Amino acid sequence: MDFTFTKKEEKFRGELRGWLEVNLPKGWLQGDRKLPEDNEHYSKFLRDWQRTLYEGGWAAISWPKEYGGRDATLMEEIIYHQEMVRVQSPPLVNYIGIHMVAPTLMQMGTDAQKEEFIEKILTGEQVWSQGYSEPGAGSDLTALQTTAVKKDGKWVINGQKVWTSFAHLADRCFLLTKTSQSEKKHEGITVFLLDMDQEGVETRPIVQMDGHQEFNEVYLTDAIATDEDIVGEEGKGWAVLIALMLHERSGIAAQVFTLEQQFDSVIEMAKTVRVNGCLLIEDPFVEDGLADLYARINGAKLNYYRNITHTLKNGRPGPESSLDKLLVSELTKELFDFAMTIQGHAGVLMNDDSVFSAEMQGQYLASFGATIGGGTSEVQRNTIGERILGLPKDLGR
Amino acid sequence: MDFALSEEQELFRTAIRKYMNDLDRTAFARSVISGNLDVVANATSGLAEMGVTAIPVSEEVDGLGLGALDLVPVFEETGRVLLPGLQLETLALAVPLLESFGTPAQKAARLPSVASGESSVSIAWYERDGSLFPNSFSCIAGKTESGYALTGTKTLVPVIGDPDTFITGAQTAEGKSLFLVKASDVASSRMLSVLDETQQLAEITLNQAPGELLGEPGHAAEMLKEGLLHFNAALCSSMVGGMDELVKMTAEYAKIRVQFNQPIGRFQAIKHGIVNMKLDLETARSLSYYAAWAVETNATDKAAAVHSARSFISKAFIKAAADSIQIHGGIGFTEELDVQLYLKRARYYENYFGSVRDSRRATAQSLEWHSTPAKRDAVPVS
DSSP: OBOOOOHHHHHHHHHHHHHHHHHSOTTTTTTOOOOOSSHHHHHHHHHHHHHHHHHHTOSOTTSOGGGTOOOOOHHHHHHHHHHHHHTTOOOOTTHHIIIIIHHHHHHHOOHHHIIIIIHHHHHTSSOEEEEOOBTTBSSOGGGOOOEEEEETTEEEEEEEEEEEETTTTOSEEEEEEESSOOSSTTSSEEEEEEESSSTTEEEEEEOOTTSOOOEEEEEEEEEEEOGGGEESSTTBHHHHHHHHHHTOSSTTHHHHHHHHHHHHHHHHHHHHOEETTEEGGGSHHHHHHHHHHHHHHHHHHHHHHHHHHHHHHHSSOOGGGGHHHHHHHHHHHHHHHHHHHHTGGGGGOOGGGOSSOTTHHHHHHHHHHHTTTTSOHHHHHHHHHHHTSOOOOOTTO | OBOSOOHHHHHHHHHHHHHHHHTTTTHHHHHHHTTOTHHHHHHHHHHHHTTGGGTTSOGGGTSOOOOHHHHHHHHHHHHHTTOOSSHHHIIIIIHHHHHHHOOHHHHHHHHHHHHTTSOOEEEEOOOTTOOSSOSSOSSEEEEOSSSEEEEEEEEEEEOTTOOSEEEEEEEETTEEEEEEEEGGGOOEEEEOOOSSTTSOEEEEEEEEEEEEEESSTTOHHHHHHHHHHHHHHHHHHHHHHHHHHHHHHHHHHHHHOEETTEEGGGSHHHHHHHHHHHHHHHHHHHHHHHHHHHHHHTOTTHHHHHHHHHHHHHHHHHHHHHHHHHHHGGGGGSSSSTHHHHHHHHHHHHTTTSOHHHHHHHHHHHTTOOSOHHHHHTSOOO
16 A cells, blocks of 8 residues: 655646646636636636646646647546646636547547547637437436438437536537437437537526526537538447546546545634634534544545556456445535534525635535436446446336 | 555455355354354464464564554454454454553563464453543552552453453553453453343453553553554454445345345345445445554554544444345344344444544544644543
């Protein structure tokens, strides 16, 4: 057992830290981390940030050098996430493009697709969304109903997508469609690289319970795509989907480190906020609850370290790595639930009136998305039960 | 980054597991319940042959001089089958106490026979008020010409497998002090009736029993706390072994038990319940590895690592056993199935040398969450 980083890894960290200090938006490190509210400025701010990352060589470190990456090792990727969480860096607007679409195209895209898209993804010139879920296809993605029908050499697409992250900012969409009806539910699915800038594509933002608008409904009405837009083979989109999921190598790193940081901030609150003249932490109920959360949050991080170790030794993640998402998202929810409880009635105040942190009430509300998005906790439990414990498959799966 | 047991440690685990299978797993625990205590000595000598009893003993006194991490596979595998005996008390508490606070003569007199498996040592700490750190002991150690003589009653003393020595706490002029007392010098002892029948607890009475001072007089609580870091790390491994077996047993049962024309493991109420046990198991295992690593390397967050592990795992072990009984249904409620043995063991360990509340408080204190630690430290936990 060894938790130390190598000299090379520490040098990497130092280089990134130095670069961030110079290149983060003005005032960011000093705590001025407000993002522009209106869509246009928000989009420009984030695209500029990605451009800055690109120019520094920090936009897609895990990519191969030939595509403009750094061929980063898994440990370097983890350090990267640690440092980005530490400075609470602005979000990566093209997360889907960089971590999912481009690596998939590198593996199974045509030369023309690589040529056309990969560099634009890296620079932030082209922002991507992911058209998966539909009103009738959430946890059960195979129930999708958006169709693509070939007419006069072009594909005509009709249907509705929902929970489409970044669609309001995106130029392109990694779109899942049905191109044929098959008895087998994983067949007949085709992935298109859809141009969002056309008449047949309409995007409507969805307002979340925390007031943010991070995802959208996308209506497709006779939207047009070509054969050249297909990823992999027609009708074999499920294999593309699986390939894309496997590209998420460092997986849950950012959420693990964010959870740790959020826990520290709740501790800070308990050490500084007084109720009835007494610090929160001096209340045995608060102390007990926080010590319990400390054990479990630290445990989740250590689980992640154990899974990384498995990947380093075996070249691929072990089955237990599928536990990380479930644990971290559930713990995030529990942490903020407890943080709300201990603030007393003043916990209902938010933003600048908040007891401790202007962000905490919003983080509490946002935590409810964590156990739904990217596979609900229930679906995660099914998968773990079946793949790791070998329990019989759920009805309908 | 390397957060895994070493190849040697994993190989050793395989060997211990094989030996436990040879002993017919929980058959030894059940032998103790039916009154056959010979099995305890058999298992101890078997483990000694494999070198287990020499692991934590330093090389100068015939041990292997290995660390807390090398005990992880041992206690996971013995915990998995609820192996009865004083392995935890001897190897993870008495040995660290003797190694840290014993004189060279005390070590030379006792540790070689521990390393060879001939001797086991128990802890006679609790008194009738049941508190872990009482303000003072009612057991008194009076000075004599050659040393000390102890008089008083100790209870909840583990005596399975006939330990030849007790480490005990008694009151001296300086305060609470630690002593070594020979089992043969105990005046009388009364066996207690225990929920976990694989354990044997006694109330022992000392009447002018010769005691050998261990460490500085007046510092019993601090020394025990230090020793308990080793003990709790090992105890956590033992509980993880038990949890691992519970998850396995329960998942296997859910695959073969058919109701409504299908294996019950297909129902989400059952499936998700077992997955939750698995989640706790993985967290428990990570925390226990880290605790052992922190003890072995004397890491700065050693206390937080051990106490947080203990607080989580004590509770999780009970929950895993309780949920396993429920998922097994009627058969889970019977004596025939092993699940009940795990529940009783989990309950036995819950407050053994510290409660969940104690561990959480100790976690908070070691992480310095309190602005005025001095005031709180004046009142010892429990």
